[in-house]
Amino acid sequence: AQSVTQLGSHVSVSEGALVLLRCNYSSSVPPYLFWYVQYPNQGLQLLLKYTSAATLVKGINGFEAEFKKSETSFHLTKPSAHMSDAAEYFCAFYSPNTGNQFYFGTGTSLTVIP
Amino acid sequence: KAGVTQTPRYLIKTRGQQVTLSCSPISGHRSVSWYQQTPGQGLQFLFEYFSETQRNKGNFPGRFSGRQFSNSRSEMNVSTLELGDSALYLCASSSLGADTQYFGPGTRLTVL
Secondary structure (H helix, E strand, C coil): CCEEEEECCEEEEECCCCEEEEEEEECCCCCEEEEEEECCCCCEEEEEEECCCCCEEECHHHCEEEEECCCCEEEEEECCCCHHHCEEEEEEEECHHHCCCCEECCCEEEEEEC | CCCCEEECCEEEECCCCCEEEEEECCCCCCEEEEEEEECCCEEEEEEEEECCEEEEECCCCCCEEEEECCCCCEEEEECCCCHHHCEEEEEEEECCCCCCCEECCCEEEEEC
């Protein structure tokens, strides 16, 4: 079965520290991968997406993610956390084999400690 | 371009009632997907419409239905509401369905 898994439902970092949110996918063909962010009582906002053009993808707000086929991972990072980064983050997966359906991870709640 | 809009933003209903939610996609987008988001279950896919046809459907009971109009606007209907239907309902649009999904702000449904 093709899917995406987010490791760690809650992550806490200190302001200024590295942010690392983990996402692994399962797919028999190269997928499209996305990271979305959700602030309280809002919809999901696209942070970045991987579509095979480059393995290191830069997104908005200083976030980036690296596609590693050998590890089937697409982890999200940011060098220095800011208080405004506190939100829920979702990894999403799409592949041609999933019938035009997106699959979302269960989400990771990021807390930034001042 | 205007983003995805959803109306209403908040809704309070009682058990047994029915509700209709509306979603207007980004101009030019022909695919609209609906998701239910709850604290316990996360994001769950309801269905996707493309050019007025339901193309994909998640594992929800028949009480949940939808449709899409010729202008790509979509509605979702939930009949015989249950307490467990309380959730944030999110709509997302994309140009071809196999592309980036752009989300609306959601409709917060509370069933009493």
